[in-house]
Amino acid sequence: MPTERQLTVDQACYAIGMLNIDRRIDKVIVHHTWEPSAVDYRGISTVASIGRTHARWWPIRNDHGYHVLFGPSGEVFFACPWEKVGAHTRGHNSHSIGVSYIADFGGGPGERAPLDNPATYAGLAAGQQVVGALCDRFEIGADEVFFHSDFSSKTCPGTLMDRGEYRRAVIDFMNGGLKVVLLPGSNVIACRPEIEDGVARVDLRPLAEALGYEVYDHITDQGKIYLREGGDTDD
Ligand SMILES: [Zn+2]
Numbered sequence: 614m615p616t617e618r619q620l621t622v623d624q625a626c627y628a629i630g631m632l633n634i635d636r637r638i639d640k641v642i643v644h645h646t647w648e649p650s651a652v653d654y655r656g657i658s659t660v661a662s663i664g665r666t667h668a669r670w671w672p673i674r675n676d677h678g679y680h681v682l683f684g685p686s687g688e689v690f691f692a693c694p695w696e697k698v699g700a701h702t703r704g705h706n707s708h709s710i711g712v713s714y715i716a717d718f719g720g721g722p723g724e725r726a727p728l729d730n731p732a733t734y735a736g737l738a739a740g741q742q743v744v745g746a747l748c749d750r751f752e753i754g755a756d757e758v759f760f761h762s763d764f765s766s767k768t769c770p771g772t773l774m775d776r777g778e779y780r781r782a783v784i785d786f787m788n789g790g791l792k793v794v795l796l797p798g799s800n801v802i803a804c805r806p807e808i809e810d811g812v813a814r815v816d817l818r819p820l821a822e823a824l825g826y827e828v829y830d831h832i833t834d835q836g837k838i839y840l841r842e843g844g845d846t847d848d
Pocket residue numbers: 643644645701761767769770
């Protein structure tokens with residue numbers, strides 16, 4: 614049986630930051646529901662109805678196809694459990710998170726005029742913020758945020774949506790941390806920023822430790838980073 618839970622953007626981002634799942638996630642795929650569109654939206658009952666429809670389409674899964682849905686005013690709904698493979702993009706479900714706007718951003722069967730415009734859809738940014746939190750949590754870049762149309766001849770998430778613009782907005786919501794890839798092996802070291810007196814300082818200690826170096830962080834405010842070999846921690 615599909616279940617869904619409504620959260621605020623802040624609650625959703627916090628919950629995503631605490632996520633601990635075994636499934637490997639290497640991309641986020643964005644959709645729109647097309648039908649229902651924003652004018653049909655009636656809160657969580659609309660999301661529940663989408664879940665029932667998806668359960669009918671894929672009776673073996675008996676669940677939501679999307680992991681997250683966004684309402685027109687920035688409502689966030691957690692739907693398909695994170696651990697469970699979604700049903701939203703043929704051939705790309707295993708290692709992705711599927712998110713969807715309850716909107717008609719253009720295209721779709723019949724090529725009717727779009728009912729919703731991303732430029733005036735108040736919930737657009739809420740979705741971008743949640744997608745940013747997903748990128749942070751799964752340590753993927755905004756270039757791993759895709760549209761359904763990247764993998765299909767469908768126009769989803771709508772002919773009015775621009776992927777470059779969308780990714781730029783997601784970057785603005787990401788925590789600004791530095792992700793360093795150590796080759797060979799593609800081991801990703803995430804260096805998180807800390808905001809202090811309005812200045813973001815990226816903590817390079819995880820990288821230095823991975824390389825076997827010690828950081829003299831008292832010198833980093835001069836715009837230089839000094840690393841010392843050995844890194845014997847006698848402090
Ligand atoms: Zn789609």
